[in-house]
Amino acid sequence: MKWTLAARAEKMNPSAIREILKVTERPNVISLAGGLPSPKTFPVSAFAQACADVLANDGQAALQYAASEGYAPLRRAVADMLPWDVNPDQVLITTGSQQGLDLIAKVLLDPGSKVLVETPTYLGALQAFSPMEPQAVSVASDGEGVLPDDLTAKAEGGRFVYLLPNFQNPTGRTMSEARRAAVSAAAQAAGLPIVEDNPYGDLWFDEAPPLPLTARNPEGCIYLGSFSKILAPGLRLGFLVAPKAIYPKLLQAKQAVDLHTPIFTQRMVSAVMKDGFLDRHVPTIRALYKQQRDAMVAALQREFGVDGQPLDAERPLGGQRGHAVPSVGARRPGLDVEFNVPKGGMFLWLRMPEGIDSTALLAQAVERNVAFVPGAPFYAGEPDTRTLRLSFVTATVEQIDTAIAALAATVREALAHRTAAQITQQLAAA
Amino acid sequence: MKWTLAARAEKMNPSAIREILKVTERPNVISLAGGLPSPKTFPVSAFAQACADVLANDGQAALQYAASEGYAPLRRAVADMLPWDVNPDQVLITTGSQQGLDLIAKVLLDPGSKVLVETPTYLGALQAFSPMEPQAVSVASDGEGVLPDDLTAKAEGGRFVYLLPNFQNPTGRTMSEARRAAVSAAAQAAGLPIVEDNPYGDLWFDEAPPLPLTARNPEGCIYLGSFSKILAPGLRLGFLVAPKAIYPKLLQAKQAVDLHTPIFTQRMVSAVMKDGFLDRHVPTIRALYKQQRDAMVAALQREFGVDGQPLDAERPLGGQRGHAVPSVGARRPGLDVEFNVPKGGMFLWLRMPEGIDSTALLAQAVERNVAFVPGAPFYAGEPDTRTLRLSFVTATVEQIDTAIAALAATVREALAHRTAAQITQQLAAA
Numbered sequence: 001m002k003w004t005l006a007a008r009a010e011k012m013n014p015s016a017i018r019e020i021l022k023v024t025e026r027p028n029v030i031s032l033a034g035g036l037p038s039p040k041t042f043p044v045s046a047f048a049q050a051c052a053d054v055l056a057n058d059g060q061a062a063l064q065y066a067a068s069e070g071y072a073p074l075r076r077a078v079a080d081m082l083p084w085d086v087n088p089d090q091v092l093i094t095t096g097s098q099q100g101l102d103l104i105a106k107v108l109l110d111p112g113s114k115v116l117v118e119t120p121t122y123l124g125a126l127q128a129f130s131p132m133e134p135q136a137v138s139v140a141s142d143g144e145g146v147l148p149d150d151l152t153a154k155a156e157g158g159r160f161v162y163l164l165p166n167f168q169n170p171t172g173r174t175m176s177e178a179r180r181a182a183v184s185a186a187a188q189a190a191g192l193p194i195v196e197d198n199p200y201g202d203l204w205f206d207e208a209p210p211l212p213l214t215a216r217n218p219e220g221c222i223y224l225g226s227f228s229k230i231l232a233p234g235l236r237l238g239f240l241v242a243p244k245a246i247y248p249k250l251l252q253a254k255q256a257v258d259l260h261t262p263i264f265t266q267r268m269v270s271a272v273m274k275d276g277f278l279d280r281h282v283p284t285i286r287a288l289y290k291q292q293r294d295a296m297v298a299a300l301q302r303e304f305g306v307d308g309q310p311l312d313a314e315r316p317l318g319g320q321r322g323h324a325v326p327s328v329g330a331r332r333p334g335l336d337v338e339f340n341v342p343k344g345g346m347f348l349w350l351r352m353p354e355g356i357d358s359t360a361l362l363a364q365a366v367e368r369n370v371a372f373v374p375g376a377p378f379y380a381g382e383p384d385t386r387t388l389r390l391s392f393v394t395a396t397v398e399q400i401d402t403a404i405a406a407l408a409a410t411v412r413e414a415l416a417h418r419t420a421a422q423i424t425q426q427l428a429a430a
Numbered sequence: 431m432k433w434t435l436a437a438r439a440e441k442m443n444p445s446a447i448r449e450i451l452k453v454t455e456r457p458n459v460i461s462l463a464g465g466l467p468s469p470k471t472f473p474v475s476a477f478a479q480a481c482a483d484v485l486a487n488d489g490q491a492a493l494q495y496a497a498s499e500g501y502a503p504l505r506r507a508v509a510d511m512l513p514w515d516v517n518p519d520q521v522l523i524t525t526g527s528q529q530g531l532d533l534i535a536k537v538l539l540d541p542g543s544k545v546l547v548e549t550p551t552y553l554g555a556l557q558a559f560s561p562m563e564p565q566a567v568s569v570a571s572d573g574e575g576v577l578p579d580d581l582t583a584k585a586e587g588g589r590f591v592y593l594l595p596n597f598q599n600p601t602g603r604t605m606s607e608a609r610r611a612a613v614s615a616a617a618q619a620a621g622l623p624i625v626e627d628n629p630y631g632d633l634w635f636d637e638a639p640p641l642p643l644t645a646r647n648p649e650g651c652i653y654l655g656s657f658s659k660i661l662a663p664g665l666r667l668g669f670l671v672a673p674k675a676i677y678p679k680l681l682q683a684k685q686a687v688d689l690h691t692p693i694f695t696q697r698m699v700s701a702v703m704k705d706g707f708l709d710r711h712v713p714t715i716r717a718l719y720k721q722q723r724d725a726m727v728a729a730l731q732r733e734f735g736v737d738g739q740p741l742d743a744e745r746p747l748g749g750q751r752g753h754a755v756p757s758v759g760a761r762r763p764g765l766d767v768e769f770n771v772p773k774g775g776m777f778l779w780l781r782m783p784e785g786i787d788s789t790a791l792l793a794q795a796v797e798r799n800v801a802f803v804p805g806a807p808f809y810a811g812e813p814d815t816r817t818l819r820l821s822f823v824t825a826t827v828e829q830i831d832t833a834i835a836a837l838a839a840t841v842r843e844a845l846a847h848r849t850a851a852q853i854t855q856q857l858a859a860a
Contacts (some may be wrong), residue, residue: 001647001650005537039490109436113436237692249439257687258529264665265692268435361752429558
C-alpha cells in the first residue's frame, strides 16, 4: 500500500530526547526531566466532589455535545481571574494550552512565514508550529527574555513573536516590568502581534510577576493560559484570549479540530473553582515548589561549589541574580557551572563547564540514576549545547538532594575523562 | 495591529448553517438538525461510579500528564472490541474521532493533494481536511456508497479515500457486503489508502453491518472510532487504528496538538467499560433509536404521502429500500418527496420536490418551529440543493410527529407559493 506523506510529515522525526527519556522510566531513576507538576498538589477530593455534583445536577448536559467556544460559566471565570478587562466572549477554552498553539499556527502561519521566538524557547511551541512549516527566528535574549532591539531588527514580515514572560520553560527566567514595557512598545511600533504563553504565572514564590504583555495591548496579543499547573494537567484544560480581529478564525479552527473541549472536564473545573477555591489552593502549590526550588539551589551550591549566577547579556544564561538561599552543608570544589535561581514556576537552567555536551551527558547521568532534559532542542537557532533544564517540582526534597549529587558526580567524571583524554592526546602527539 | 492571516484561514468562513441553526436554539423549535445523541442514553450513574472509583483508586495518576498514545488499558479494550485482529500498539486514543481526521490531514495532505470523498460526505471531515488545503474530489455514489468504477477512475494520485460505510452521516446509507468487497478491491488495485470512519456502526437496528473495510486490508486503512454514540459525546473520546507504516507520524502530530487526550476521561471510560457494560448498554440505545426511526418514517409516510424510496444510481438518494414500517394514520396527498429508511445510526436523508431549495426552506421551517440541516454543505462537488438531513435520535416520538407535520406544512406552503408565483409570472407575461 502506497502511503504518501505530506511534506510536513516527512520532516517529523521521533524526538531523540523522548527516546532517551523512556529509559528514565526505570524504577531507580530520579527524573528531574519532565515538567510534571507534583501530584501532591492535585486536589483529588475536591475533584471527586465536583464530579459527583456535576453528574447529579447536570449529568446529561455534562455528557452531551457542547459549544466550541467552551462552557459559558468557565469562560466567565477565566475572564474574571485575569488581571485586565477581559470580555468572556474573547475567551476560547482549549484542550490544554498546547492546543492553543496549534490553532494559532493554523490561523497565522503559512509555509515559510517568519515566527519570532525567544532564545531558547518552549520546545512544545516549536513542535506545535512546525506542521505549518514556518521559519522560526531566534531573537537574542538575556535573563529577562528577548532583547527589544533585536526584536525590532527582526520584526519585519514576522507573523508574531511567541513569548513566555513568566518563569519561562525552559530557563525559569522572568521578564521584568521595564523589559515588558520595552518589548510591548517595540512590538507595537513594528506592528508585530505577540502570542503570550503564561502557564506558570500563578506559581510565583515571593511576589507576583508584572502584568502580562497582553494587558498592555489586548488588541495586539493572543494570551494563552492553562489549568494544568494550578489544578491538574491530566484534564487537558487551557484557554486563550484573542482580540475580535482574530477570534472567529481561531474558533473555526477549533471546531474543525475536536468540535469542543470535553464539556465534562470544563464543568468539573468550573465546579471546583467555585467559592474561591484557587485562592486557597494555589498558595499551597507555591509554598511546596518554593521549598523544592530552595532545596535544589542549595544542593547545586553544595555539589557544584557555585552560587546561582548573575546574568550576562552577551552569554545569556537566562536566570535571575542569585537569591539569598542559604547554602547547606560543606561545599565541594567549585566547577565552571552556571545556573539561575528562578522566582517561580517549575524549571531551573544550568550551563555545564566548557567541553561538556549535555545531550552526551544525559546517557551517563542515567547510569547514575538521574535524568534531565538537554537544552539543545529548545533553541530555534544555534543551540548552546552546554545547557540543560532541571525540574524542581516532581521530585521530593530528598530525591532532589540525591539527584543533584549524582548529577555533580556525573559532571566531575565527565570532566576527568575529558582531561584524561586530552593528556592521552597530548602524549600521543608528543 | 497587523494580523496577517494564513492563506488557509482566509478561506475559513463562518458556516451559514451554523448561523441559521443558532435560531433553532429558540425554546419552541423542535430541532431535527443536530447530530446530538439522545441524552436519555447517557449512563450518568455508571459514570458517577466510575469517577468516584478512579479518583479513589488512582486519583493522582488520573490527573497527571500521560502518554500521547493513550491509556494502555483503554487501548487494549479498543483492540479487543474491534472485529478483526488489532494490536493495541496500533491504537491511538484521540480527543474525539474528529481529532483523528485532523491528524490524518496533517500527516497525509499537502496543499493541492487529492482526497476522495463520498457524494455527499460528512461535513466535519471536509472541515477537518480543509486547513491542509487539499482538493476534495467527489466520487459518484448511490445508496450503498461510492461506486467502485468511479473510485478507480479517480484514484490516480489520491492520498486516500474517506469513507463512512455504516449509517453514513448525512445520508444514513450503509455499504453492502458486496460493495465493500468491490471498493476494497478497487482501492487495493489502485494503491489507494482508505480512511474508514465508523462512529455509528454499533447503532444497528435489526442486524449488524458487514465487517469494516479495514478488517479486509489493515495495512491499507486507517480506522476511526468513537465513544460518542455508545457512551457520551461530551467526553470527546475517540480512537484510530493505523498500520505501522503511518502510526508514528500520527502519534507525533497528536503530541504536538494537545500532548495527549485527557487521561481522566480515558480512565473514566475504561472503568465504565469493565465487566461487559457496553454489551448491556448499547442494545438499549439501539432499541430507542429504532423506535424513533420508525416514528419518523411513519410520520413522513403520513405527512408527505410517500413511502421510503428505492434507490436510483443515476439520481442517488442514498438510502435503503423502504422497510416494512407500518403506516400510521391517514395519509395526506403524495408529494414528489423521496427519503430513505436507514438501518441504523442517527440520520435520515430526504429529497424535496422539484423547485425547493432546502437552504431557503430552512428559514421558513424555523418559522413553523422545526429545524433540519440542508444537504448542500455535505457535497464536495456540485450539491443537490433539494436534499436535507433529519436526525431521529434527539427528539422524542411526540416531537418527531409534531416536527414532521410542521415540515410537511412548510413544504406544501412553499410549493403553493411557487405555483402562485408561476401563475403571476405567466399572467404578467401574457
